[in-house]
Structures are given as structure tokens and as C-alpha cells.
Amino acid sequence: MTGLPFSLVCALSYTLIQNGATFVSVDKIPNPRDGSPALLIQDDGGGMDSEAMRRCMSFGFSDKNSKLAIGQYGNGFKTSSMRLGADAIVFSRHLNNGILTQSIGLLSYTFLMQTQLDRIVVPMVNYEYNTSTSSLDVLNGKEHFMANLELLLRWSPYSSEADLLKQFQDMGSYGTKVIVYNLWFNDEGITELDFDTDPKDIRIAWDVKKISTIPTRKRIQEEHIAKTFRYSLRVYLSILYLRLPKTFQIILRGQAVKPHSIADDLKLVEFIKYTPQCAGPVEELFVTIGFLKEAPHVNIHGFNVYHKHRLILPFWQVVRYQHSRGRGVVGIMQADFVEPTHDKQDFEKTSLFQKLEARLKSMTWEYWDTHFKLIGYRAEDKTRTRVTKPLPSLQKSLGYHNKRKTDEPIDLQKRKKHASEEYVTGLGFGQNKQITTTPADEVVNPETINLMQENKKLHTECLELEKRGEELNSKVVELRSKIEEAQNEYNQLLAELQSLDVKEE
Template identity: 90%
Template sequence: MDPEAMRRCMSFGFSDKNSKLAIGQYGNGFKTSSMRLGADAIVFSRHLNNGILTQSIGLLSYTFLMQTQLDRIVVPMVNYEYNTSTSSLDVLNGKEHFMANLELLLRWSPYSSEADLLKQFQNMGSYGTKVVVYNLWFNDEGITELDFDTDPEDIRIAWDVKKITTKPAWRRIQEEHIAKTFRYSLRVYLSILYLRLPKTFQIILRGQAVKPHSIADDLKLVEFVKYTPQCGGGPVEELFVTIGFLKEAPHVNIHGFNVYHKHRLILPFWQVVRYSDSRGRGVVGIMQADFVEPTHDKQDFEKTSLFQKLEARLKSMTWEYWDTHCRLIGYRQEVRPRTPVTQPLPSLQKSLGYHNKRKTDELIDLQKRKKQITTTPADEVVNPETIKLMQENKKLHTECSELEKRGEELNSKVVELRNKIEEAQNDYIRLLAEVQSLDVKEE
């Protein structure tokens, strides 16, 4: 981030909610997430554009605000710009403003000198952002909410692990399934957080890369169902919902849909059905729903009519799939008895003849409508080959976008190198002139 983007990121009352790249409507959730983890956070960001390199450091400190009892929110921030002619960092926004903010940063951060602050940029490259959260919160038992000891390659919430009462032979499978472990394991959660990632993007957790995991790979008897959401301005782009049974079914009591928004997971294993007779058990789905808006914390969607329609359709989709495939994995579909129809007394049949005829006509008409609805749905099962081609098409579009972005970065690098060459040539001319002037003086 450049200094202006850094200011927007850390300032309260501002968000990039209108950005096309924003995941939600309230920005990227930096302030909400960092303050949930700990009382204080310090941010280091380096930005390079058109040969201009800037470095910014900002502090978001609950401890600072509480102990100083300020009547307004203060976010100390310092900015630097690299001077190519002197190969040094120049301070921005004035020396007095810089020194006042630097003093606050050193007093309320874990770093004791300006040199210590600048060391944080050494492994960043030409651009990047580093967030350091400290003074982590404690739970009611006086221990940190985050567990760093159970797994040296993971960060966990140990007290959130729930005991599962299943048959002993399947207890381990149930407890270690991704649908359970993502709730307390950061590594597992990060592995399913994004539906699709650029090849150049990587998440590192405690020194080890996080391997992306596709929930669709955990399914069997997979189908792709077309869904067309009805928005106010008419139908939007057709979506495809991946649905199937978990490979461990029927031995696991897990079900639900994983709903993504702009490739970011919002609702993991969302249970749209409640069952008492196993109807829907083991059915899991994956979909991307960009037509509904997530809440500010990216943990749910706004409860709009569009979202309610989606929930209703996913519920019926779950039951339709389960009724069709349940016998293939060992379940027995329960046949629900029909309500018996009582016949009117003979003495009343004649007097109610016209009324009954009218009711019968209405019933036949209603049944015809129901039949039309069920036989011509807005959704349909799509050939997996078609889905594969569409996914390949989207993948190629994504790769093209990445290549275009890479091309822009390379062009920027070329401009930067040309500027450096020009500066070196100017330095050479200047030094040559100085040498020649010295030679003249000696003569």
C-alpha cells in the first residue's frame, strides 16, 4: 500500500465498499479481525509504482487509546520515500509530524528504535504488507485464546474442540473430518478459505505453506445442478452447484453447503436442512454466490429476500438429491403414508355435487400447475463434460488476467530499470565532467 492507501486502511469510518475487487461491502475487515485477535497491531507496507518506492508504518493500538484516555481515535503513522540520488529514505509529511508519530510508534509498539522498525522491511521485496498483532486476548481461564503449542505448524482454538458421540470405530473419522477441524484449526480453515487462487499466490503459516484443499474432491456420486437466481433487474448469470455425498457417508453425521463469495468462503458447511430421519445426511454442496451480499465480518450473508430464496432452493436441492441417491450408499428412503380421503355421505353427494365438481376442477388445475413446475424447473442437472469445459474456460480467463497483470508488473519494472540506467548515465556524465575539470586544473 502507498501512504494514502495505508491511511484509508487504518482509518475508522472509511472502507473500499464500492471497489469491484472488495470481498464484502465494508472493505477487507482489517480493523475488525486484528482487534478480535489482540489489543494492538502494527502494520508495515511497501509500495512501488512508476519507479517511486514508499514505505509506511502504522499503529492501531487499543492499549494506547485506553491508557491515554483520548477523546478521539488516533492512529500514529510514518511514511518514507526512497531517494534514488542519495540512496536513502526521505521522510514525508514534514519532519515535525514525522517525529511526533515516530515517538508514539516506539512507545507503544514492541520495537525500541527506528532502525528496528525499518528492519521489518528487509524480507519484503519491492512491495508487500506485514501485520504484527500483539497483546493477544485471554479467555476466562486466563490463557490466550489462540493455542500455539498443540501443533508447531498450526494455530488453534483448542477449547473449541467438541467431543463427538458416535460409534468407536468411526469416532476418529468424525472428529478429524475437515467439516469439524476447520472450526478450531487455522491451517485447515485457510486450506478451504479460497475457492480458487492464482498460481503466484501462497499462504505461509508458521513457516510452512498451506496446501489448498477442494471440498469437491471429498465427494462421491457428484452432480452439477444449474441455478439461476432471480434478481430485481431480471436473472443474472447462471450458476452451477456441485452436490454429492461425502466419501465417508453414511458413517459421518455431516452435511451442508459451502457458499463462496468472489472465491472467498463465507458459509462453511451451512446446514440448510434439519433432519430427524437421516434425510439429507451426508449431502454436501459447493457454490459461488456473488449475487448476495456478505455481512461486514464475512461470516454470513445479509438476510435479504434473494438470500432466503437461495436457502429454500438449496434445501429442496438437498432433499431431491438425497431421495434419488440415498439407496446407493445404504440408506433406505422412508415412504411417507398419504392422508386418507374420506367420502361424503350418499345423502349429501347430490346437494354438494356442484361444489365437489368445482373443487375437483380446482384440484386438477392445481395438480397440473404443480406438474408443470416440477417438470420444467429453473434448475437442471448438467452434463459433467459441459461443466468441465466451462471450468476450463474460466481457468483460462483467470490465467490470462494473471498474465496481463504480470505483464504490467514487468512493464513497470522496465520503466524502473530505464530510470535507473538514465540516472547512472547522468552520474557517469557528471563524474566524467568532474574528472576532466580536475585534469584541466592540474595542467
């Protein structure tokens, strides 16, 4: 997504879900130094202790080994925040085994440039809450702390330690807050992020008047989600995740983002099975494909490819069509078998990815050739649109097959009549009927798809319950700590009372 500097939010959100967060909030705030606009990203996830903060702020480090995590290069936060503005300050509160820590780190391009340092310096200060004194203790040595605090007060938006610590007041027992300031300007001298056009959105500077003056028919296309996601953060976030837990919300400028399923925008939908040609067991994949409901009045097509539920390639145009062939065809799939690039804007160009691209291209043409008359398109000149097969020596490397039994389209209309009979037979009823079987990789009936979707839904709910259990365990630890503090205070008061009784005697 060229020209869309919202990768910071994207890099944070899914990791937050795994870390127990129930929300991530994005908003505009004023820079206390000069009143200029700054970008705030805040969550209620598990936060980071001092070591985790150091790793987050260091270049080239990553500990995301989970199969659910999409970040692995260790530079996502740094590069994305620097794409948004010159400077970023991070506040994080973490609670573990009754130990509460608060960390503050600064990643400042302004500081590095004006001091002309020959190495990257990231000032950080760390505190630990002392339950006996109800105060914050300095970690990592007083001298080191004071040197870093001085840099924070000089180069951050806050001029006193008290102002820095105030940023933790709206956090619970854990959470993280990122403030990106000194936002970049475009060639016209205004900030790249537009906070004014829509008070409930954050946009890329865009000529709104130009869109409003174009003809109505073309305006339908320009106002389609396939176009607006490029400059509207709200639209982009609405399609960013294929699936989100019900307990998690993305809040933009005080208003929750409503998730949008691109599949709901399609008509004449089919599900096509795709089996990646890679080593080891691979989960069965289904590509959802159909015509946009606005077809044939819009010139939009392409596949929306997700990786671990996160959108990597939106409306990826695998077909450079001539005339009309392929127009209006849109697909959705999740491709966990290929690896995304470090900025999550593309996939690594491996042989698996090239085979996927080739198959999606042929899939588009196969679907269009079968359905175009139902939409209102006219047949094309076969001599101009004919697709030639690759040379035999290249067919294997491109994943081309004359007869492809692993990813054939499922015609739901034709299968609907037989679906209930197959389901009843599978349950052991209707034994007087002749039982016939079909290869599992050729046809999949709707009941099977529903069962698979229900299984994935239950799996997601189990993960949510596990995360909820972890949150409750954390709260138990916190409550036990408070009970212990109360017990100590009670014992102290009781001892004082007993000493007073002795004196009176």
C-alpha cells in the same frame, strides 16, 4: 464460523492476489518488548502509499469498487485485527512511477484505553526515498512526523526508529507486513491462538486429549475437515478459496498450504442448475451436490457457499433433519448474487438469500430421497419427514415452484451415453441422425460443463497474465530509475575525471 478469529488473514488474502502478490505468509514471532507471541502476516503485493495507508487504518472507508473485491465496508482489517489481539502495527512499501514510499501505522487498543482518549487516534509516519541522496525524506512535516514517531516508539514493539525501519529489510520493492501483538487470552488464561500443538499450524485452544479418547467411529467424524476447520488455520485456509492462481501461495509457519477441493470428498455427484430470481442478467450457476465418501458413518451435511471464490458459509446446515433424511449430503456453490456481511461470516438476509436457502433445502431432500438407498440409509416414516408446501400466498415470496425447470438435477450416468452423440452432432457430424434439442435450462450435458470450466480457466489465466504484465511494467519503471541513477553517477565521475585532467595540464 463462531469462535474462529482468523478473519484478518481472510480479509487480506484475496485483495492481495488482485494487487499482484504471489504469496501471503502467516507466522508466529516474538514481541521484542517482552518475548510474548505475536502474529505476523506478510505479503509481496503492491503495498500502500501514505494516502492508501491512511484509508486502510481509518474506520468506515473502502475503495473496493471492483467486481472481484469482496470488501466494501472499510472495517474488515480494523475489526479482524482487534479480534486477534489488542494492538497491530502495519509496515508497507509502495513503488509508483519510480517513487518509493514507506509507511508505518499503529492501531492500538492499549494506547487508546490507557490514555483514555475520546476519539480514535492512529499514529502514522511516512517516508519517501530520495534517489539523489540515497536517503529517506520525512513526509507530512517534521513536527507532525516527530509527534507520531514518539507514539509509535512508546506503544509499538519497537523502541527506536532504526528498529522500525529494519522491518522493511526483508521486503522487495513493495509489500506489506502486519504484526498483531498483545494477543487475547481465553477464560483459562492462555492465548486464544495455540502455536504449540502443531508447529506447522495455528489453532484455537482445543482439547486434543478429548478427541483422542473418543470411540474410533465418532473420531472419524470429529477429525473430518467439516469439524477441524473450526480450530485449525491450516485446514481453514485449505478450503478458503474456491480457486487460486497457480502463481499465488498461502504460507503458514514456513510451509505452503495445500488447497483442498471439498468436491473431491463426494460420491454420487450431481450438478444442479440454479437460476437466481433477480433483476438483470445473471450468470448460470451450478450447485455441486453429493454424499460424503464417509457416509453413512458420519453425521455431517451442509452447503459450502462461496462469494467471489471466497468461502463465506462452510457446511451451512440448511436442513435441520429429523432422523436420517439429509444426513451426509454436502454441496458446493458460488453465490455472487447475494452480498456477504461486513465480517464475511454470513450473507445479508435479503429475499434473494431466503429464496436460495429454501431452494437448497428442497434440493437436499430431493437428492437424499433419490440416492439414500445407494448409500445404505433406510427409508423414513413419511408422516414424520413429509415436507408440506407453503401457503399459495407465500409460495412466490419463497421462490417455490411446483415444476421447477430452471434447476433440475443432471444425472451424469444416464446422460453419459448420449453426451458424445450430442457433442458430435453439435460439431456438424452424424447428419443422418435426427437432431433433437432440449431447453437450455433443463438439462446440461457434461461436455457443456467442461467447456464452461475451460472458459473460466482461460479467463483466470488471462487475469494472471495481466497481473504479470503490471508487475513487469513496475519492474521496468524501477530499472529505468536505477539506470538513470547510474547515468547520473557516471556523468558525475566523468566530470570529476575531466577536472583532474585539466589540473594535471
